[in-house]
Amino acid sequence: MTGNPPGERPLMTDRFTAFEGPRRLAAGPLADVALAVKRAEQQQAAEPILIFSDATGRAIDLDLRGEAHAVLARLAKPAPADDTTETSTQSEPRGRGRPKLGVVAREVTLLPRHWEWLNAQPGGASVALRKLVEQARRANGAAERQRAARDAAYHFMSAMAGNLPDFEEASRALFADDRRNFTRLIAPWPADIRDHVVKLAYADCAE
Numbered sequence: 001m002t003g004n005p006p007g008e009r010p011l012m013t014d015r016f017t018a019f020e021g022p023r024r025l026a027a028g029p030l031a032d033v034a035l036a037v038k039r040a041e042q043q044q045a046a047e048p049i050l051i052f053s054d055a056t057g058r059a060i061d062l063d064l065r066g067e068a069h070a071v072l073a074r075l076a077k078p079a080p081a082d083d084t085t086e087t088s089t090q091s092e093p094r095g096r097g098r099p100k101l102g103v104v105a106r107e108v109t110l111l112p113r114h115w116e117w118l119n120a121q122p123g124g125a126s127v128a129l130r131k132l133v134e135q136a137r138r139a140n141g142a143a144e145r146q147r148a149a150r151d152a153a154y155h156f157m158s159a160m161a162g163n164l165p166d167f168e169e170a171s172r173a174l175f176a177d178d179r180r181n182f183t184r185l186i187a188p189w190p191a192d193i194r195d196h197v198v199k200l201a202y203a204d205c206a207e
Contacts, residue, residue: 015054019160021047022190027054031072038064038071050159057152057200059159150174153201160193161186174201 016033018025018040026036037049041064050059064071108129110118121128137144153174161167166185173182179202186194 016051016060017054017196018049018051019192019196020045020049022160022193023047024192024196025049031075034062034064034071034075035068037062038068052156052159053152054200055148055152057155057157057159149201149203150177153197156200157197161189161197164189164193 014030015028016030017027018033018037020040025040026033033051037051040049051062052059062071063074115125118125118128154171157167157171157174161170165188170182170185173179173185182201183198186197189197
């Protein structure tokens with residue numbers, strides 16, 4: 001085990017970064033990072049090793065027991081299906097026509113005038129709702145990505161830099177989108193931690 005706190009099951013397609021103390025040990029796809037961490041642990045790493053998801057900034061927990069092929073086999077196993085999704089899809093009879101393609105039923109509460117408007121749209125309420133959601137996702141995509149990047153940076157900072165100088169002030173600058181002040185405040189931090197925080201926070205910004 002890496003000794004990290006338990007979290008969501010990582011995806012093989014995501015990118016991850018491992019730190020041995022304040023030093024970046026490895027970065028890249030999960031399989032590559034896991035094997036690098038395993039080698040470091042076999043060589044009795046001098047400091048604790050943590051693996052972080054670049055997507056969320058949170059530490060993940062991996063089972064690194066056994067040979068490399070056993071580690072990779074465990075990583076390749078699909079994540080357990082969501083119980084709610086599985087129950088809802090299995091309990092509904094499958095009718096004729098096109099398959100549902102992962103559509104899941106959920107309760108939606110609206111006012112009568114909202115239902116009247118939705119039902120009057122081409123394709124009915126379900127089609128109209130899906131179109132509205134997709135339009136909102138496109139319209140708000142940049143803002144949502146920026147918010148996710150700031151959250152990821154903060155999660156990583158909290159784990160790796162919570163005791164470093166000016167952490168609180170840097171956190172406020174991060175969420176205020178004050179990049180100049182933020183980078184000034186974290187400049188004295190260990191280089192690998194500082195650079196990774198900036199990478200997470202401003203991944204979508206033009207260099």
